[in-house]
Amino acid sequence: MAETLTAEQILDAAQDVLRRFGPSKATVVDVARALGVSHGSVYRHFPSKAALREAVTRQWLHRSHAPVAKAAGADLPAPERLRNWLATLFDTKRHKVLDDPELFATFTALVVENSTVVADHIADLTGEIARILRDGVAAGEFAPIEDVDRTARAVFDATARFHDPAYSGDWTRDGIDQAFDAVCVLILTSLTAQPGREVVQPH
Amino acid sequence: MAETLTAEQILDAAQDVLRRFGPSKATVVDVARALGVSHGSVYRHFPSKAALREAVTRQWLHRSHAPVAKAAGADLPAPERLRNWLATLFDTKRHKVLDDPELFATFTALVVENSTVVADHIADLTGEIARILRDGVAAGEFAPIEDVDRTARAVFDATARFHDPAYSGDWTRDGIDQAFDAVCVLILTSLTAQPGREVVQPH
DNA sequence: TGACTGACAGATATTGAAATCTGTCATCGC
DNA sequence: GCGATGACAGATTTCAATATCTGTCAGTCA
Numbered sequence: 001m002a003e004t005l006t007a008e009q010i011l012d013a014a015q016d017v018l019r020r021f022g023p024s025k026a027t028v029v030d031v032a033r034a035l036g037v038s039h040g041s042v043y044r045h046f047p048s049k050a051a052l053r054e055a056v057t058r059q060w061l062h063r064s065h066a067p068v069a070k071a072a073g074a075d076l077p078a079p080e081r082l083r084n085w086l087a088t089l090f091d092t093k094r095h096k097v098l099d100d101p102e103l104f105a106t107f108t109a110l111v112v113e114n115s116t117v118v119a120d121h122i123a124d125l126t127g128e129i130a131r132i133l134r135d136g137v138a139a140g141e142f143a144p145i146e147d148v149d150r151t152a153r154a155v156f157d158a159t160a161r162f163h164d165p166a167y168s169g170d171w172t173r174d175g176i177d178q179a180f181d182a183v184c185v186l187i188l189t190s191l192t193a194q195p196g197r198e199v200v201q202p203h
Numbered sequence: 204m205a206e207t208l209t210a211e212q213i214l215d216a217a218q219d220v221l222r223r224f225g226p227s228k229a230t231v232v233d234v235a236r237a238l239g240v241s242h243g244s245v246y247r248h249f250p251s252k253a254a255l256r257e258a259v260t261r262q263w264l265h266r267s268h269a270p271v272a273k274a275a276g277a278d279l280p281a282p283e284r285l286r287n288w289l290a291t292l293f294d295t296k297r298h299k300v301l302d303d304p305e306l307f308a309t310f311t312a313l314v315v316e317n318s319t320v321v322a323d324h325i326a327d328l329t330g331e332i333a334r335i336l337r338d339g340v341a342a343g344e345f346a347p348i349e350d351v352d353r354t355a356r357a358v359f360d361a362t363a364r365f366h367d368p369a370y371s372g373d374w375t376r377d378g379i380d381q382a383f384d385a386v387c388v389l390i391l392t393s394l395t396a397q398p399g400r401e402v403v404q405p406h
Numbered sequence: 407t408g409a410c411t412g413a414c415a416g417a418t419a420t421t422g423a424a425a426t427c428t429g430t431c432a433t434c435g436c
Numbered sequence: 437g438c439g440a441t442g443a444c445a446g447a448t449t450t451c452a453a454t455a456t457c458t459g460t461c462a463g464t465c466a
Contacts, residue, residue: 150381150382150385151389153385154382154385154386154389155389157361157364157382157385158360158364158386158390160363160364160370161360161361161363164369166367166369167363178353179353179357182354182356182357182360183360183361185357186361186389186390186393187389187393189393189396190389190393193392193393193396193397194396194397
């Protein structure tokens with residue numbers, strides 16, 4: 001009460017209210033109530049409810065990505081590093097669903113309603129993949145790649161089944177780890193392949 | 204009115220009612236009305252509303268899959284055939300969304316509520332992929348594959364982005380064709396690869 | 407006899423009135 | 437002056453009464 005209200009305080013309170021009430025019931029009035037201020041004060045720091053929710057989404061996404069970003073910088077040969085990165089991405093998300101399905105659903109809802117945030121986040125992720133690919137090519141661990149960014153995106157797309165929340169229901173399915181391994185092998189075989197027969201080119 | 208009511212007639216009427224009213228408003232009473240019978244008669248042929256909707260789903264899925272199944276049997280080298288099969292799967296679905304988004308949404312809703320039907324359909328699809336893979340290995344067009352069924356599933360999973368209705372919103376996105384091509388190249392490179400460096404094995 | 411009907415109970419969906427929320431702004435107090 | 441307030445208009449949500457639907461079954465009719 002002593003200090004003047006900050007955006008951080010509001011962000012924290014909003015995160016709390018979202019956790020407690022869920023994405024459909026959390027209101028700006030609730031956030032203000034939690035802080036002991038009038039809801040008008042919240043609008044001094046955030047132009048709209050949507051903007052506040054977007055800020056929460058961005059922060060959450062950024063924080064929960066930390067362990068994966070770490071895997072991107074690990075000191076390993078590129079193929080292991082890529083596999084490790086993909087596995088970490090999958091595992092951290094899977095743990096989140098298992099640990100607290102409701103919370104995961106809440107933040108998935110937030111993510112879905114903020115496509116801009118998602119686009120930025122995907123750009124970060126494919127950027128990390130691209131870095132690993134470049135390192136691998138430079139070290140001769142991967143075959144030369146024509147368009148690294150596009151290939152990075154392809155690796156990301158090909159593993160969607162294991163990081164897109166839309167599939168979270170399947171992450172507990174039996175045999176999901178084998179499915180993940182199979183896709184990884186497919187990808188890594190491709191990247192480490194010696195130039196063999198010509199691949200069918202896009203029309 | 205002359206003939207006695209058949210399951211086919213009900214199925215057709217149900218499909219029509221679903222098209223017209225959408226998945227949330229289509230009722231058994233509507234179907235009966237469309238046929239000029241009492242809704243009790245419908246229950247003589249289908250044990251429940253869910254069973255009727257499931258039958259419609261199964262029929263629709265089967266019919267709309269015809270062009271893809273054809274691509275699976277085409278007389279082409281396996282790599283081209285696989286690429287062609289994947290492209291046909293993508294294109295037919297994409298056309299369905301573009302031609303009639305509402306109808307696509309209706310049947311997507313039906314598909315989502317019938318996970319059993321989906322599982323069966325996916326089994327069919329991966330079966331078709333597996334066939335192409337086996338042919339390709341036999342013809343020496345693909346490198347030997349340890350577990351064809353698992354690899355077929357991996358190919359299916361890796362292309363989810365381009366056949367799962369959950370992503371239909373992205374199918375009109377700019378650059379989607381390049382993204383599809385990139386994933387295809389990744390997959391086909393892997394399958395046609397000469398044994399190169401050892402691939403990182405699953406832990 | 408066997409396909410069909412229509413009334414029924416319980417479940418589900420619709421509707422519209424009342425309550426709450428969002429976003430604005432004139433005003434307050436430090 | 438500057439951050440905070442709370443009353444307000446219009447949009448959205450809630451809630452309970454009402455209507456419709458699902459699934460059953462005893463009974464009709466050809």
